[in-house]
Amino acid sequence: MQDFLQFTLTGITIGSIYAIVALGFVTIYSVTKVINLAQGEFVMLGGLTMFSLVSVGVPYWLSFIATILFVTFIGWLMENLLIRRAKGADAISLIILTIGTSIFIRGISSMVWGKDQHTVAPFTKNTPVEIGGASITPQSIWVILIMLLVVGLMYMFIDKTMLGKAFQASSVNPMAARLMGISPKRMSSFSFVLSAALGAIAGLAIAPIIFPAYDMGAMLGIKGFSAAILGGLGSAPGAVIGGLLIGLFESMGAGYISSGMKDIITFSIFLLILIIRPNGILGEKTIGKGGL
Amino acid sequence: MSEQKLLEVLDCSVSYGPIQALNGVSLSVNQGEIVALLGANGAGKTTLLQTMSGLLRPTSGQVIYQGMDITGMEAEKIVEKHLIHVPEHRQIFSTMTVLDNLYLGAYHHRKTTNKQAIEENIKKVFELFPILSDRKDQMGGTMSGGQQQMLAIARGMMAEPDLLLLDEPTLGLAPLIAKDVLELVGDLRKQFGTTILLIEQNLHASLKVADRGYVISHGEIIKSGSSSELLNDPEVKEAYLGHTVH
Ligand SMILES: Nc1ncnc2c1ncn2[C@@H]1O[C@H](COP(=O)(O)OP(=O)(O)O)[C@@H](O)[C@H]1O
Ligand SMILES: [Mg+2]
Numbered sequence: 001m002q003d004f005l006q007f008t009l010t011g012i013t014i015g016s017i018y019a020i021v022a023l024g025f026v027t028i029y030s031v032t033k034v035i036n037l038a039q040g041e042f043v044m045l046g047g048l049t050m051f052s053l054v055s056v057g058v059p060y061w062l063s064f065i066a067t068i069l070f071v072t073f074i075g076w077l078m079e080n081l082l083i084r085r086a087k088g089a090d091a092i093s094l095i096i097l098t099i100g101t102s103i104f105i106r107g108i109s110s111m112v113w114g115k116d117q118h119t120v121a122p123f124t125k126n127t128p129v130e131i132g133g134a135s136i137t138p139q140s141i142w143v144i145l146i147m148l149l150v151v152g153l154m155y156m157f158i159d160k161t162m163l164g165k166a167f168q169a170s171s172v173n174p175m176a177a178r179l180m181g182i183s184p185k186r187m188s189s190f191s192f193v194l195s196a197a198l199g200a201i202a203g204l205a206i207a208p209i210i211f212p213a214y215d216m217g218a219m220l221g222i223k224g225f226s227a228a229i230l231g232g233l234g235s236a237p238g239a240v241i242g243g244l245l246i247g248l249f250e251s252m253g254a255g256y257i258s259s260g261m262k263d264i265i266t267f268s269i270f271l272l273i274l275i276i277r278p279n280g281i282l283g284e285k286t287i288g289k290g291g292l
Numbered sequence: 293m294s295e296q297k298l299l300e301v302l303d304c305s306v307s308y309g310p311i312q313a314l315n316g317v318s319l320s321v322n323q324g325e326i327v328a329l330l331g332a333n334g335a336g337k338t339t340l341l342q343t344m345s346g347l348l349r350p351t352s353g354q355v356i357y358q359g360m361d362i363t364g365m366e367a368e369k370i371v372e373k374h375l376i377h378v379p380e381h382r383q384i385f386s387t388m389t390v391l392d393n394l395y396l397g398a399y400h401h402r403k404t405t406n407k408q409a410i411e412e413n414i415k416k417v418f419e420l421f422p423i424l425s426d427r428k429d430q431m432g433g434t435m436s437g438g439q440q441q442m443l444a445i446a447r448g449m450m451a452e453p454d455l456l457l458l459d460e461p462t463l464g465l466a467p468l469i470a471k472d473v474l475e476l477v478g479d480l481r482k483q484f485g486t487t488i489l490l491i492e493q494n495l496h497a498s499l500k501v502a503d504r505g506y507v508i509s510h511g512e513i514i515k516s517g518s519s520s521e522l523l524n525d526p527e528v529k530e531a532y533l534g535h536t537v538h
Contacts, residue, residue, distance in 0.1 A: 162395065162402055169385050169396050176383040179345065180451070181371035181400025 006134035007255040008248065013140040013209070015247020016147035017043075020202040021224025022231065022239035023154060024195040030171035030234050031191040034083060034094045038102035040221020041109075042196045045071045046203020047212030048109060051118040060123060068200045074105070075196020079189045102217065109214040117211035126208075139208050146205045150198065151240055158236070167191070171234075219263075223250075226270050232283020241281055246270065296323045297356075298455050298487050299344065299375070304353030306339050313339040315511040316353070321455065326481055326488045328498040328505035328519070330528075336511040337491045338380050341457050344489075345377035346370040357455070371400045376453035380460050380491075382444040386433025390424055393432050393443055397450030410450075417446040420479065438469040442476075449480065456480070459491045470497065477501050499523050 021043055028036045049070050053063035078101055086097055123142050128135040158164040170177040170187040178184060202220075203212070210216065227246045231238025246266060253265030274280070299321040306314040313336045321327050331337050342348040344355055346367035354363045357375055367377075385393050394417065398410045418425035421442045427435060432443055441461055448456055458477065462470035478501045480486050492498035499505055499519040507515040507528055515528055522528050 162399065165388070165392055165396060166399055168388060169399075172385045172387050173383055175347070176379065176385065177396075178347065178367045179371065179377050179379060179383075180396045180447075181368045182396075183366075183368045 002133040003255060005132055007251045009131070009134055009136045009140065010255075011248035011251035012244060013136075013143050013247070014250060015244035016144050017202050017206045017220070017243075018223050018227045018246050019147055019240045019243025020150055020198050020205075021220055022227035022243045023150070023236060024198040024202075025225055025228035026231075026234060026236055026239045027195045027198065028191045029228070031167060032083070032188045033091065034098065035091070035225070035233075036192075036195065037095060037098045037221060037225070038078065038105060038217075039195065039199055039224060040217030040219070041102045041105040042071050042075060042199020042217075043203040043206075043220045043224075044109060044212065044214065044217035045074060045105065046200035047120070047207040047210075047216065048113045048118065048203075048214070049200075050204040050207045051120050051212055052113070054120055055118075064204055067204050068197050071200035071203070072193050072197045075192040075199075076189060078196075079192035083192065084185065084188065102221070106214055106217060113214055115214060117213040119211060120207040122208040143205045143209070146201060147240075150201055154236065163190075223266075226267070230270060230273060230280055232280030235280070235282040238280055238282030245281075297321070298323045298325075298358065299489070300354075300356040301340070301344065302354040302356065304340070304343055304350040304355065306336075306343050306348055306350050313511050314343070314350070317508070317511070317513055318353075319506050319513060319516070321487060321489050324481070324485065324487055325504070326477065326490060326502045328502035329489060329491045329508060330493070330495055330498065330505055330522075331508035332493065335508045337508055338459055339511075340508070341377060341379075341459050341489075341491060344457060345375065347377075368400075371451065374452055374454040375457070376448045376451045376455070377457040378444050378448040378459065378461065380463065382437075382440045384432040384440050384443050384447065386431065388432055389429050390432055390435070390443055391428040393447050394424075394428075394450050397447035398452075400451060413450055413452070417449050420449075420476070420483070421446050438465050438473070441465060441473055445473075445476070445480075449484070449486075453486055456486050456488045457491075458488060460493065461490070462492065462494065462497070470494070474498065474501050495528070496523070 021039060024039045024042065025036065028034055046067055049067040050063055053066055054060065082097055082101060086094060122139040124138050126137050126139055128137050158168055166177065166182045167187055167190065169180065170182055170184060174184055223246055224243065227242035228239050230245060231242030249266045249269045250262050254262035257265060297320050301317060301319050303316045303318050304314055305312065305316055317340060329337055329340065339348060343350050346365050349364050354361055357373060362370055385396065394414055398413065423439055424443060424446055427439065432440065435443065445461060461473050465473060474497050477488060477490060481488060490498055490502060499522060502519050504518045505516065505522050506513050507522065515522065515525065
């Protein structure tokens, strides 16, 4: 029972990160129908930018803001320089374009930050806290809190602001949205910006836990993507549930079976669920129609 | 009523790849008029409307609105000029509430109009469509076809149109409800002074509300005239035989 609680806490921590990455996938997909396989690179850039800023003594709060702004700018560049120019290309070409972008970003990053893993000190004093016999580090609590904050802010944005509603409208019915004066180009650009911001937040939150390196984006991207699919691509609540589930499969697999097998176990369960529910957990109504 | 031209389509041709859907179409709508655009399925009515609202670009010809050449302007920019297109098949935001659909109708003047004016407009469309007021928190997609059509028109009215383009607002509606919707089109002009271009397949019902009309067939305007002229024109009747359900 104590083990179970411990694995659950670990699973929720890493699952929170997958949830944020998955939200990034959903954000872009629902409006542009592009599956952005460079999403993981946003997370990597978030982690490493955070490292660079913190290591030269920039205060944490300022590092957070600067990291988010920088990665957001990269997301904006990516949409403006690449995706927008390829509009009208078929889905496969666009996916390949995002893979190319991700290899490019990774290459540049390996030159800037080298191939080593880096260390970022935790946000606050990191003495583990005991909960019912299991322990959790304050940094993990930060990660979970940040995920909750992100989910809350996303909800407020989508549901309560006019821009959020326009964003939603663009995903539900792009043609009608245009007839309301909502520019699909702006919304596409905005979806990349928002998604890059989400990636940056995931990256900076997890930086003190996973020793960021230039190649960390690939696995995080795949897990986040799996989480988005598991939730039903296009559903924001689904992305969060999917992220937490993938995190839990992973930590239970590592804890109860073998840590070397955790990815195999995670993806096996993932595939099994998809065989049973091909549209993902919350995907029934939303898949293909968009709708956050 | 002044004879001032609000919209003019000059010799427009439109193609979908190799398929030419419009071939040198010209028409005009004057300030304050209700004009019907009639024609069978596949005649090119929707294509013509989409060319006016900027969803399609003509291969040749011009669209002039309020004396301004808007040919090839992006749809989302044309909306800002209060030329509002209520598309075929309603196209409401089905997973969003009725109220959100209405707010989105006013999206393009979120910067120029104050919040209060938008709330006023919501009140006005609720007076016109009481059913929408009762259902304001319901998801758009869960309403009946007739209600969705009312929502689509109400959403269009939220944009404060100078010219409203209505694409087959009675499509798929039961005859009685279709009649209501067409009467409403007349009310819109009475209450808001909106100029309207109405697409219809139903000759009689639409010419009852319209001042005059055009008949389009195979991408060309084949007839135009006042409503009574068109109603009594044997050629028009013939063109319609076998096409109308009534
Ligand atoms: N997206 C499209 N791609 C190819 N052909 C189209 C498309 N939309 C309409 N058409 C063709 O253009 C012609 C006119 O269609 P449309 O404007 O929809 O007619 P209407 O609204 O009068 O029924 C038809 O022959 C139709 O098949
Ligand atoms: Mg049509």
